[in-house]
Amino acid sequence: MKAALGIINWAARALLAAVYLTAAAAKFFDLTAFAGILGSYTILPKALAGITAFYIPTLEFSAAMLLLWPKHYGRGTLLSAFLATMFVTFFSWMLFEGKHVECGCFGRLFSTPSPVEGLLRAAAMLVLSGIIYGFSIVEAFRRADRANLGVGYRN
């Protein structure tokens, strides 16, 4: 049971990390196009589009790296949850405004023509982040348990 949960934990982290890595790489590959897309929305002042165009893929890359790092994956899931919440808010706003424009989430690699599709994907990422964070908390309990038995505790 414990081994199976470990495999599920790893698979979920690898999946989430792959999504973030792909998204970050696609955006870094053409930052100008992504800045143009961000600038076309009315959420941000146009002057901030360039900074945000670099900021978002940097966070996605950081989240992917942390998710793959066994010691810090709990932190990676929190960062992932932050990003997913941001995306959920963004797609909800698009639906509310009735906008049907491409988000540029995966640069030129994949298209997200429907905000509903984007919203579902972001919501799934948020749920997955929550599940993985649950795993990290369980591990923290185990570490505390071991520490109580004198086996050792990292903190």
Added chain:
Amino acid sequence: MTEAFRPSRVWKRELFGDLLFVWCVLVIAALMALVMNLIHPIEAIKSQGGLLDESASPVHGLALDETLLIFQNHQALFVDAREPIFFNAGHIPGAINLPRNASDGIWSLFHARAKEGKNIVVYCSGADCTDAFLVARKLAKAGYQKVAVFSGGWEEWQAAGLPRE
């Protein structure tokens, strides 16, 4: 149960540490983005200053009804100034994709297809996007004289339930 073994304490300590770490990542990434933009400003931002000022453009803006009339009477060649990925997801029937950063090869293809003296209507994603004006001005500079921009863009076209390809 000892103090160190209280689940609520373990959970809170982990969460606090993790939130602090994530906060640091957010701040560091923001600083990196700021510095990167100072060192190497992204082209789209640099170019937006004067170019986005519609009043400075000789390009005529079209409303939806005017655009529709032109479309129905086949009076113009439609140019979609969005990135290919957006164009492929849907566009005005018969439109040619000519993004702002199109390569020379794509421009050559366009010149071959665009007939001398024919009206050209350029559009991008919506009223807030600027690529249509940028491409329209490039076309005007390249010698095309009858260039107009459909101001509402793809968003307005779609919202009106007009045909798409």
